[in-house]
Amino acid sequence: MGNGIKQIVVVGAGQMGHQIAMLCALGGYRTVLQDVNGEALRKAEANLGERMSDWVKKGKLSDSDKETAFALLSYTDSLEEAVRDADLVIEAIVEQLDVKRDLFRELDRLTPARAILATNSSTMVNSLLAEVTGRPEKVCNMHFFFPPLVMECVEIVMSDQTSEETAAAAMAVCERIGRKGILLRKEISGFVANRILGAIQREAIHLYEEGIADFKDIDVIVKKSLGHLLGPFELIDLSGADVVYSAMQHLFSETGNLRDKPPACILEKVRTGELGRKTGVGFYEYRKEEVL
Structure with missing residues (x-):
C-alpha cells in the first residue's frame, strides 16, 4: 500500500x-x-x-x-x-x-x-x-x-x-x-503557506493596532478585494490565538527580529482565554454549535 x-x-x-x-x-x-x-x-x-x-x-x-x-x-x-x-x-x-x-x-x-x-x-x-x-x-x-x-x-x-x-x-x-x-526540499520555519499567511497577518494586525481600520473591516476588505475565503482575524479565530501565538513566538526565538514578536492583541487574547472558535469567543463571538 x-x-x-x-x-x-x-x-x-x-x-x-x-x-x-x-x-x-x-x-x-x-x-x-x-x-x-x-x-x-x-x-x-x-x-x-x-x-x-x-x-x-x-x-x-x-x-x-x-x-x-x-x-x-x-x-x-x-x-x-x-x-x-x-x-x-x-x-x-x-x-x-x-x-x-x-x-x-x-x-x-x-x-x-x-x-x-x-x-x-x-x-x-x-x-x-x-x-x-x-x-x-x-x-x-x-x-x-x-x-x-x-x-x-x-x-x-x-x-x-x-x-x-x-x-x-x-x-x-x-x-x-x-x-x-x-x-x-529545503527547510525554513513556517514553510510556504504559513510564511505567506504570516506576512498578511502581521500587516493586518499592524493596521488594526495602529487604528487604521477595525478588525472586522480589515477582514471584509481582504475577502472582498483579494478573494480570500476568510479574513486574517477570522483565520486567527479558526486556528486559535494560542496556536498563532506559539507559532509567532517560535519564529521570534529563531530570528530575534521584533517584527516577528507576537503582537499585543494576540497576547491579550491568550491571557484572557479568548482563543477563538474553540472557546466560543476570540475576535468574534461564536454560538456553541459553530465551534469546530
Whole structure:
C-alpha cells in the first residue's frame, strides 16, 4: 500500500490529530489514534462519528465505506501500545518544541526501526526533532492544513538528512488518502503557506493596532478585494490565538527580529482565554454549535 506503509499512528487527538487519523482510515490504512487524555479520545470518537454520519447523509460517503474506515481506526491512551507495529507516526500535539522533542525521543525508542516519524507542526522544521533521534533520515514534516478533512494540501518538508525514500513514502500516503502532497526540499520555519499567511497577518494586525481600520473591516476588505475565503482575524479565530501565538513566538526565538514578536492583541487574547472558535469567543463571538 505505497512504500511499505500499512499501519499509521497519529499522536494527539486534538483538532488536527483526530481528523488526520480519520483521513488515514478512509484511505485504507490501519490507523491508531493515541492521546494520553482519555476524554480527548472520547470526544474525538464522538466527533468523527457525527462527521462521518453527516457525510453519509450528504452522499459524500457510503455506509459501507464508513463502516470499513471505523473498523480500521482504533483509539488508545498508551503510546507504547499504539506505536509497537507502526510504519508511520504522525505527531499532532501542541506547538511547543520541548514537548515535541521529548515525544520524538520516546518515539525513537518505542517504534520499529523501519518507522517514519513525521511532525504535523505548522512552523517547526523537522531537523529540530530529528536531532534527538537515531534516525534523522526517517524524519520529515507532514503539514496538514486545518481542517484536514476539508483542506486538500499537505506540505512535505525534507531536512538535509531526510532520505528520498522517506519523502516518497510520505508523498505516497498523501496520494492514497486523497490529499495533494507538495514536496519542499529545503527547510525554513513556517514553510510556504504559513510564511505567506504570516506576512498578511502581521500587516493586518499592524493596521488594526495602529487604528487604521477595525478588525472586522480589515477582514471584509481582504475577502472582498483579494478573494480570500476568510479574513486574517477570522483565520486567527479558526486556528486559535494560542496556536498563532506559539507559532509567532517560535519564529521570534529563531530570528530575534521584533517584527516577528507576537503582537499585543494576540497576547491579550491568550491571557484572557479568548482563543477563538474553540472557546466560543476570540475576535468574534461564536454560538456553541459553530465551534469546530
